Amino acid sequence: MNTAEDLARYVLPTYARFPVAPVRGEGTLLWDEDGNRYLDFCAGLATCSLGHGDTPLSRAIARQASELIHCCNLYQIDKQVELARCLVDECLELPGRVFFSNSGAESNDGLIKLARRFGQARPGPAGQPRHEILTFNKSFHGRTLGGIAATGQEKVKEGFAPLLPGFRHLELNDLSSLTSNIRPETCAILLEAIQGEGGIHLASREFLQGVQELCKEHDLLLLLDEVQCGLGRTGEMAGWRSIEPGLIPDAVSWAKGLGGGFPIGAFWISERIVTDNTPLFGLMGAGSHGSTFGGSPLACTAGITVLREVIDQELPARALRHERTIRETIASWQHPAITEVRGKGLLLGIGLNIEALRVPEGLPASIHLSGELASAGLLSPPAGPDTVRLMPPLTVSSGEIDEALEIFRHTLDRTSG
Ligand SMILES: Cc1ncc(COP(=O)(O)O)c(C=O)c1O
Structure with missing residues (x-):
């Protein structure tokens, strides 16, 4: 040893x-x-x-590994359909589409890219593209350059300048500060309903309701980072519902508990219409994003087995x-x-x-x-x-x-x- x-x-x-x-x-x-x-x-x-x-999980992984570990996203992957269906129909119960990544930070990078496309598709009042995402102090969104720019903690950014531009961090649960900080270039709000790494801090119900209203009023995307608080741990498959069941996000990121220890991440984008009959997920069409490993038959098998056990038990x-x-x-x-x-x-x-x-x-x-x-x-x-x-x-x-x-x-x- x-x-x-x-x-x-x-x-x-x-x-x-x-x-x-x-x-x-x-x-x-x-x-x-x-x-x-x-x-x-x-x-x-x-x-x-x-x-x-866990016996069902380790057996399912072993069986799938002996059949097919990986084949890449140029081909149809049946297990992706099964896992995406479970996420959409059983975990969220909100229609939309899923992209498979390998980690939480990668999933959040996907949400950031979506917000940029949205800000271009629906520009500000003077026709200028919007790009700014508001996040919150003590949040944690991962260690990629996108993730550390989004994270509201200085320690993860030290020495990595220049950071990805287009983020500002505000105080969680301070609705008046959030209201006064929305600018013409703002296009999205990204938050953890329960902040994990920052010390287990909860968004209040009133705050989440206020965020939803502000998103409607200012045409902002509501992006929820469910990497730590999602998929059952907080008592709900959609973690935010343990605080505000009525909240309807535009996109959600996951990782951690999804694979039960096997590396897998995912994000979901809603199908609400944004421009000329284009649904929000349609902003991320062919060629806009990708991952060699994301959504392999093996990773998806782990995810399916975990979600089935979490839900059925x-x-x-x-x-x-x-x-x-x-x-x-x-x-x-x-x-x-x-x-x-x-x-x-x-x-x-x-x-x-x-x-x-x-x-x-x-x-x-x-x-x-x-x-x-x-x-x-x-x-x-x-x-x-x-x-x-x-x-x-x-x-x-x-x-x-x-x-x-x-x-x-x-x-x-x-x-x-
Ligand atoms: C809320 C949240 N988002 C994103 C991440 C990053 O996930 P990963 O380490 O899988 O990239 C974490 C990790 O702790 C997290 O807690």
Whole structure:
């Protein structure tokens, strides 16, 4: 087994990694080579929806791999139809078309390209093309040049100037600031209904309703980044519906949970008419976008199997039941190191009271606590400086939730006061 020093010698040091080296998983559990057992409430950063070693998923992948892994998008790929149909008819229940990518950042790049085409098809009042996309502080939209330009966090942009132009970041849930910041060149609003990496911050229902109104009034596209909060984790297949069921987006991006750990991303574009009988999806016609790997038979098989299990086993409803247990248990502790629990379903952020924790100088409280939790056998990743996340596989059992909360409380006791 290679050591952390070997990793540092050969792998680019873009991640500050915790000293945990899983080699095997089953359900919510991971083991390292020495047999140490971890409860995985990170789930590959909200990705392993069905946990580790899921039998239907691993069998479906193995079967498809032996039949056909890849054939490229010059040819008809039946599995794309099956997966797109499930996304459109069962997850969104909104008509439109799907493009398959390989990651969340790539899916968001697709939404950015759509917004640019829309801004040209429907120019501003003086006939000038519109190109500006408004996004929000603490958002995260990925690490491509498009993704970092869209992201409302300075740290992801450092040293990468010149950035892709055409983005401004505003305060989430501040409708009057949003209203006053719409300019003639603005063509779209991009948001996460529940911000994940930025610390589990929710758009309010009133804000989402206001955004929808502003989009109608100013002819803007409403783009929803569901990469982290979509496909069941928040208790709804469409994550935003756990806050505002009536919201109708123009385009949606996904990745993470869609493949249960297998890399796949996707975005959907609505079929509402934009110009001369052209539907919105028609702005992205032949030659406008592409991906060699996107939507391979193998990736789509993973996606189909994951969505079937999530839907047929009613895992979103289970996520809501687990959320209730977690909230009730944490409230009963009245722990001075916890300020609040934010989020929905199994995308939860535990806010930390930094004053109540003993944290080594210079280290964010969230990273310190995540490290302590990992050494106690619970993987619970940080989100922002003062929040740790609980986002286990959607298949997690009640017993595993209870055990994780016990570890959490003991670790907080040990590191606070
Ligand atoms: C909301 C959101 N959008 C986009 C991304 C980027 O996804 P990926 O890492 O698959 O490119 C992430 C990743 O954390 C995310 O949380």
